[in-house]
Every structure is written in structure tokens, then in C-alpha cells.
Amino acid sequence: MTDQIDNLEALMKQSLAGDQRAYAALLHEISRLLRPFLAKRLSFTNEVDDLLQEILISIHKARHTYDGNRPCKPWVYAIAKFRLQDHLRAHYSDQLHHADDLSEMEEYLQQDVTEITLSYESISGEVEKLPEKQAIILRLMHQEGYTAKEVAEKIGMKESAVKVAAHRAYKVLRQKLGR
Amino acid sequence: MDNINELIDKLAQDTVPVRPAHHPFMLSIEWMVVAGFYLAAAMMLSGARHDLLLKLHDPWFSGEIAALVGVFISTALSAALLSYPDLHQKRRIAFAPVAAFAIFVLVMLFAWRADNPPAPLPVHSFECTLSITLLSVLPAGWIFFVMRQFASTHSHWAGGIAFLFAFSIGALWLRLYEQNDSIMHVVEWHYLPMIIFGLIGMWLGKTVLKW
Numbered sequence: 001m002t003d004q005i006d007n008l009e010a011l012m013k014q015s016l017a018g019d020q021r022a023y024a025a026l027l028h029e030i031s032r033l034l035r036p037f038l039a040k041r042l043s044f045t046n047e048v049d050d051l052l053q054e055i056l057i058s059i060h061k062a063r064h065t066y067d068g069n070r071p072c073k074p075w076v077y078a079i080a081k082f083r084l085q086d087h088l089r090a091h092y093s094d095q096l097h098h099a100d101d102l103s104e105m106e107e108y109l110q111q112d113v114t115e116i117t118l119s120y121e122s123i124s125g126e127v128e129k130l131p132e133k134q135a136i137i138l139r140l141m142h143q144e145g146y147t148a149k150e151v152a153e154k155i156g157m158k159e160s161a162v163k164v165a166a167h168r169a170y171k172v173l174r175q176k177l178g179r
Numbered sequence: 180m181d182n183i184n185e186l187i188d189k190l191a192q193d194t195v196p197v198r199p200a201h202h203p204f205m206l207s208i209e210w211m212v213v214a215g216f217y218l219a220a221a222m223m224l225s226g227a228r229h230d231l232l233l234k235l236h237d238p239w240f241s242g243e244i245a246a247l248v249g250v251f252i253s254t255a256l257s258a259a260l261l262s263y264p265d266l267h268q269k270r271r272i273a274f275a276p277v278a279a280f281a282i283f284v285l286v287m288l289f290a291w292r293a294d295n296p297p298a299p300l301p302v303h304s305f306e307c308t309l310s311i312t313l314l315s316v317l318p319a320g321w322i323f324f325v326m327r328q329f330a331s332t333h334s335h336w337a338g339g340i341a342f343l344f345a346f347s348i349g350a351l352w353l354r355l356y357e358q359n360d361s362i363m364h365v366v367e368w369h370y371l372p373m374i375i376f377g378l379i380g381m382w383l384g385k386t387v388l389k390w
Contacts, residue, residue: 018196027187053186060190061390062330065263067199078265082332 008076013068027056033073034080041084055083126176127169134169137162200329203267207259210325211252214318214348221314221352228358239290243365246283247351253279254344258322261337262329276340287370291362298360307357307368311349312376319345319380323387331388338384339377346376 014022038048120142140146152159253275260273331337
């Protein structure tokens, strides 16, 4: 254990001096150290990989704040925790946003989402001005007659996400058309 | 896993010799020296209150100045530590402003009790807050600029403390310049706005010191 810690500090000192091989070895050592730390806190392997990459980039950016005269591990973990918190914050705020949309849609989901009182053709100009994904969803649902489930399968989204996107698009259209 | 290896290779290829940042104690001393020159320049331009030497013999006035200097030193030290991701592994010292502010509040309480009969309130009010703010804007901007070159993992605290450091320069200047003995006025228009200033710093720190 002590050897590993000494090793990290020695590698870091060499890296700061511009030794590329030492730096690669240091980053490999750090990812080996952080992978289980992240895996314990995140559910998906791809999330672990993405975050690990972010952490390595952050370590690269902040390496001048390490002087080689204090333990390296707490410095590495401070950056890793900081990025993990950032990631979790973004993840949960995204989920919360999604949950808000779903609760807003609670009544709406009971209805047929393909039902719209105006013809698609009469508002197609406005639909094209919507964000690309929303426009595609509305086009598929109202021009080509697909159900939300079929659209979801077609464009590789979840059905609930398609309904949420359609709902948002309707909201924008309603505001634009003054209804 | 392949992506990680690719990234490591790329980062290793990009690496060049890097000069480690200064020790936070050295950094805070640098900041205090620059701030000291700025304060001296401001004092030279505005002039000191004409009874300053006499007032320095008043224990509560000199106590207040000393406590304010304590806030100035502790916030500089804490802001420097907060610029490092791991607080340079000196977490306890980063809390120094808490003690400095506690002492400052105590001194102000005693000074307020000793202000009997109370000194007359000056005719002006918010102008003092405005003057302190105007004088503090430049050091606040400068310290944020310097801190952005580091990697704070506590950006909101770093921002708040950095703003308090800048504000303490303005507060020191006004206390040494303004001919005013009313503790009520000083608390209300010099020091209480410090809280708002600190909150603004926290809010700004979260955005500006993000990396």
C-alpha cells in the first residue's frame, strides 16, 4: 500500500517534469484506483467509463495544483468526488425535470396523444420551426399516423419520452397559435 | 476501457513540463501584499481621517481595526486554500475566517456597548456601502481572475470568501478615512452589507470559478 502511494507521488513528480511515460503510468494507476470507487457509486458501466474520462481530463487540467510535497491520493480523490457530485447533480436534476414533465402529463397520458384538434397540414409551418426531434415526432404521429409507441421504436426513444416531447411541442404550438 | 486507454495516451502525448502553483501560504501573502499596496494607494488618494493617530489610542477603535485586519488575513488564507482541489490538505485552516468573524463580532459588540452616550449618526447612510463596494470591485475582479487559474472544488465558498477578502480592503479603507465615530452607522452601512457581498461572491463563484 505504502509502495503504491510512494509510486503515485513519484510518478506525479516525474509527470510534472514532463516525463510522458511516467504520466501515462500515473493516469493508468489513477484509473485503476478510481474505477471501483466510481463503480460502487454508479449503476452503469458506461457511466463509470464516461465519468472516469472526465476525471482524468480534470486531473490533467489541474495537475499544476499538485506540488509533489503532499500525499497525492487525497488530491486525486478530491477531484474525483467533485466530478462525481457534478455528475450526480446533473443526473438527478435531469430525472427531476423528467418527473415534473410526467406529473404534468398525468391527466394528459390518459388521452390519445395522437388526438389534435387542428389538421397537421394547417400548422406544418409552425411544426417545422420546433426543435428537430419534436418536429420529427409530430410529423410521424400526425402526418404518417404512427402511435407514440411506434414512434418510440422507430427513433429509439422510450415511449414516455416521446409522449413528453410531443406534449412539450403541443404546449409550444398552443402558445404560438394563441389557444 | 479502450476509450480510457486512448485518452490516457492522448493526454500523455500532450503533457509538457508544468510549474507547480505556489504554496497557498505564499499565494495568500502575495495577495495581501498587492491588496496592501492598493489600500495604501487608496489612502494616499483619499487621505486619512485627521484624528487617526488619536483614534488609534482608543482601544475599541484599534480593536476594530485589528479584528478587520484579522478578517483580511484569514480570508486571504482561506481563499488561497480553497483554490486548490484538496484545500492543500489543510482543511482546518480554511475555516480560519469563522474564528476571525467571531472575534470581529465580539469586538463590535463591546465597541457598541462602550459607545455611551452614542456618537451622533452621520447625515449620510448608503454612500458608505457604495464607496466600499466601488473600492472593492477591482480587488474582487482581480482575485477571481487569479483564482480561475486554479482548480477549486468548492467554488461557491471560494467565491464568497474571495469577495469578503476584497470587501475587507474597502471596509479598512473607509474606516481609516471616514471621520465618523457612530458604531450603529458603521455596523449598519459598513459591515452588515458584507453579508450580502459574501452571498454575491458565492453566487458568482459557482459560475465564474467553474472549471
